[in-house]
Amino acid sequence: MSVDCPNLKTCIFFQDKMKNMPATANLMKNRYCLGDNSQCARFIVSKALGKENVPSDLFPNQYERAMKLIGK
Ligand code: SF4
Numbered sequence: 001m002s003v004d005c006p007n008l009k010t011c012i013f014f015q016d017k018m019k020n021m022p023a024t025a026n027l028m029k030n031r032y033c034l035g036d037n038s039q040c041a042r043f044i045v046s047k048a049l050g051k052e053n054v055p056s057d058l059f060p061n062q063y064e065r066a067m068k069l070i071g072k
Contacts, residue, residue, distance in 0.1 A: 005037035008050065013042055013060060022059065032060040043061035 005031040008014050012026075014033050022028070032040040043053045048070040058065060 001035070002035045005033045005040065005043060007037075007043060007046060007051070009034060011042060012056065018057065018059075020057075028060045039063065045069050 005011070005023075006016070011033070012018050013021075014029060016025070032043070033071040037043040040060040042054050042058055042060055044063070045058065055069070058069075
């Protein structure tokens with residue numbers, strides 16, 4: 001089942017506001033933003049540390065970086 005991420009409206013990745021948006025951005029949006037946000041690095045950090053603490057250059061597929069950021 002797919003569920004839209006609650007952060008769609010404010011997320012700079014979904015809003016194409018990040019520098020160096022990857023060519024695969026649309027695939028990532030389908031996979032994470034409109035699919036399973038529980039695996040998204042940005043969502044994981046925003047949930048654990050707050051939206052204001054999500055690095056502006058963190059991409060959804062950087063799961064390991066997210067784990068380090070939240071100390072796991
Ligand atoms: S990049 Fe992550 S946090 Fe942002 S809208 Fe997509 S799933 Fe949500």
